[in-house]
Amino acid sequence: MKNIVIIGGGAAGFFAAINTAEKAKINNQKVNVTILEAGPLVLKKVRISGGGRCNVTHNLFEVRAFTEKYPRGSKELLSPLHTFQAKDTVDWFKSRGVELVPEADGRMFPTTNTSETIIECFMNAAENLNVDVRLNHKVDKIEKLESGQFLLYIRNLESIATDSVMIATGSSQFGYNLAKDLGHTITELAPSLFSFKIEDSLISDLPGLSFEKAEVQLLIENQKPFKEKGPMLITHWGLSGPAVLKISAWAAREMLHADYKALLKVNWLGLDKVDTAVLYLKRIKEAGLKSQVQNIYPEELAKRFWLKVLEKSQIALEKRWADVSNKELQSLAEILFSTEFKVLGKNRYKDEFVECGGVDLKEINFKKMESKICPNLFFAGEVLDIDGITGGFNFQNAWTGAWIASQNI
Ligand SMILES: Cc1cc2nc3c(=O)[nH]c(=O)nc-3n(C[C@H](O)[C@H](O)[C@H](O)COP(=O)(O)OP(=O)(O)OC[C@H]3O[C@@H](n4cnc5c(N)ncnc54)[C@H](O)[C@@H]3O)c2cc1C
Structure with a gap:
């Protein structure tokens, strides 16, 4: 049985875990997918995003025009968005019974107008696919073993060995440190929005x-x-x-x-x-x-x-x-x-802000969202040096990266 651990139970972590487990199920592969979340709650930012309504993505289905909404990461997102773009996000949610509708300015929200709909959708999918979600599991350190496996040190708990790992820790300093431990460079951090x-x-x-x-x-x-x-x-x-x-x-x-x-x-x-x-x-x-x-x-x-x-x-x-x-x-x-x-x-701003800066994009293979430095290490979401303007572009970056990682991890 292959073990895949996703660090971070946020937007990118959940989307990656669900799609990884689903792909394994379709292909009849035996895989354990685990999410390690530092806090007592998952999907915190999804819950509060868009003033509690969750601005899931943007109603802009022309990929090149979409990439122009990213002050950082625009060039690198071009190919990933050709694989999984805003329209794919809309279809993904629709196939799970969640309808997303655009507002006049292009921002897309669930018809229920509450982020709880998105959270429920993720929680149900994760449960049906037996994704193991572990709360209060803060990863303090990662070590790459000679066997090629990773050893994850969890604060106050036993360490976990895994074959593949994904860092989806958002803008947390701890996440940046994990990436640095494995040889990655973190670009200059600065608030955005x-x-x-x-x-x-x-x-x-x-x-x-x-x-x-x-x-x-x-x-x-x-x-x-x-x-x-x-x-x-x-x-x-x-x-x-x-x-x-x-x-x-x-x-x-x-x-x-x-x-x-x-x-x-x-x-x-x-x-x-x-x-x-x-x-x-x-x-x-x-x-x-x-x-x-x-x-x-x-x-x-x-x-x-x-x-x-x-x-x-x-x-x-x-x-x-x-x-x-x-x-x-x-x-x-x-x-x-x-x-x-x-x-x-x-x-x-009270409703939406992101961090600019993160793992250097030159060190990522965007066809797989895999590290070029450390094989079987994947990234998605805000931990990367990608950020968009306001309007659903930051979540779309999380969905796109997580989707691609899930197809390759
Ligand atoms: C108030 C607010 C409103 C927003 N509204 C919108 C919006 O409407 N539309 C939009 O597109 N974007 C919005 N954003 C931005 C969006 O929320 C983020 O871009 C998105 O959540 C990034 O997803 P992520 O999975 O990379 O990180 P996150 O969603 O932040 O998830 C990271 C997770 O990793 C966990 N973690 C961190 N370190 C560790 C560790 N060492 N071990 C284990 N777990 C760890 C964290 O606890 C967290 O749960 C908003 C942001 C904020 C703050």
């Missing part, structure tokens, strides 16, 4: 206001500018929302090196140039010549924000549009098209 700490009177007192079509540009000293677009949110401490989170992922390492100090330019309405903003404001002016500027304003903006824009331009709220000069129109347009903020630091 964070929001920006900004103190500015234009956005103070407006937490909760959102801008659906914002465009942001991040300027870090001595770096090329980073650009993103999408919904943006004013928070108690600065700016957040998908556009900001995405740009934080692209600039994760550069922001770390800059101690999270940068300039952020915000185009609130996603207009193509400042002249478009001027024309837009001229139309508003002409339609409301007799009205006070505080009462007639771009329909995409909340009044509370517009009043702050007027304040910043030093235009009296009671002024009639007819009396607004071209210079004043230009000043309003410039604020709408490009407000510059000093980023003072980072805040972690």
